Amino acid sequence: DAGVIQSPRHEVTEMGQEVTLRCKPISGHDYLFWYRQTMMRGLELLIYFNNNVPIDDSGMPEDRFSAKMPNASFSTLKIQPSEPRDSAVYFCASALNTIYFGEGSWLTVV
Amino acid sequence: GEDVEQSLFLSVREGDSSVINCTYTDSSSTYLYWYKQEPGAGLQLLTYIFSNMDMKQDQRLTVLLNKKDKHLSLRIADTQTGDSAIYFCAESQNTGFQKLVFGTGTRLLVSP
Numbered sequence: 602d603a604g605v606i607q608s609p610r611h612e613v614t615e616m617g618q619e620v621t622l623r624c625k626p627i628s629g630h631d632y633l634f635w636y637r638q639t640m641m642r643g644l645e646l647l648i649y650f651n652n653n654v655p656i657d658d659s660g661m662p663e664d665r666f667s668a669k670m671p672n673a674s675f676s677t678l679k680i681q682p683s684e685p686r687d688s689a690v691y692f693c694a695s696a697l698n699t700i701y702f703g704e705g706s707w708l709t710v711v
Numbered sequence: 712g713e714d715v716e717q718s719l720f721l722s723v724r725e726g727d728s729s730v731i732n733c734t735y736t737d738s739s740s741t742y743l744y745w746y747k748q749e750p751g752a753g754l755q756l757l758t759y760i761f762s763n764m765d766m767k768q769d770q771r772l773t774v775l776l777n778k779k780d781k782h783l784s785l786r787i788a789d790t791q792t793g794d795s796a797i798y799f800c801a802e803s804q805n806t807g808f809q810k811l812v813f814g815t816g817t818r819l820l821v822s823p
Contacts, residue, residue: 605753644754644799644813657810692753700811702746702753 605703607693613709619681622706625674626695634700635668635678636692644692650676683710715814717800722820729790731817733783733800740802743776744811745785748797757785757798787819795821 606625614620626633634649648658650670658668665684670676680687690705714736723729735743741762746754760767760774760783767774773786787794800814 643815646811694753699756702755704751704753 605693605695605701607691607703607706609706610704611707611709613711614683616684616710617682618710619679620683620687620708620710622678622691622693622708624676624678624693624703626676626693627697627701628674630695630697630701631673632696632700633670633676634692634694634696635676636694636702638690638692638705639688647678680708683708685710715800715802715812717798717814717817719815720818720820722822723790725790725792725821725823727790729785729787729794729819729821731785731787731798731800731819733785733814735781735783735800735802735812735814737802737804737812738781739804740781742803743774743783744801744803745772745774746799746801746813748799748816750796754799790819790821792821792823795819 605627608623631652635647637645637647645660647660648668649656653670666680668678688709690707692702692705694700694702717733742759744759745757747757748754758769758772758774760776765776771788775784783800797816797818799816801811803811
């Protein structure tokens with residue numbers, strides 16, 4: 602299996618622009634997670650889905666952030682409008698019994 | 712709320728043993744995990760332990776759990792330069808991985 606696939610790997614965007622991060626979970630996994638990693642706050646769980654349904658989005662920082670999972674093989678995390686403080690590494694992970702992480706999307710908002 | 716703490720940095724020489732420590736506050740933690748993050752990569756699950764266990768060994772890795780003191784450690788025997796990475800401790804409750812709470816991570820530097 603190719604593992605959890607995230608795109609883009611790196612993105613630099615200007616403040617105010619919309620950012621869309623994409624994730625393809627491992628086939629057969631029924632949980633999908635979005636995490637954010639920063640130096641200041643470490644790893645934070647933003648939201649997770651079970652069978653494509655959002656279960657807990659209490660970690661989503663504010664209304665500028667939204668996540669969708671239209672089907673079992675695809676999820677997006679959208680930031681609109683983006684701000685410099687959103688600069689971070691965003692990890693997608695999927696799980697059946699054990700969590701597997703993607704390589705991350707490195708976002709810089711200038 | 713839950714809190715997981717780790718020391719930030721550990722430096723060892725190749726061939727020595729490394730011990731990375733972690734403390735957690737949630738007494739209802741059921742599963743405790745160790746993840747490894749190499750530069751520019753995601754997190755790789757190394758091992759995990761159930762709260763009803765005291766020790767788990769997996770090749771060069773030994774996990775010790777002191778539930779009374781809420782202390783978890785990861786010992787890496789015969790540490791190699793390839794073990795240089797950030798190691799995260801994480802805990803979750805009851806139903807497993809859904810609400811993983813991560814520590815701040817310990818950066819392990821292995822020098823030749």
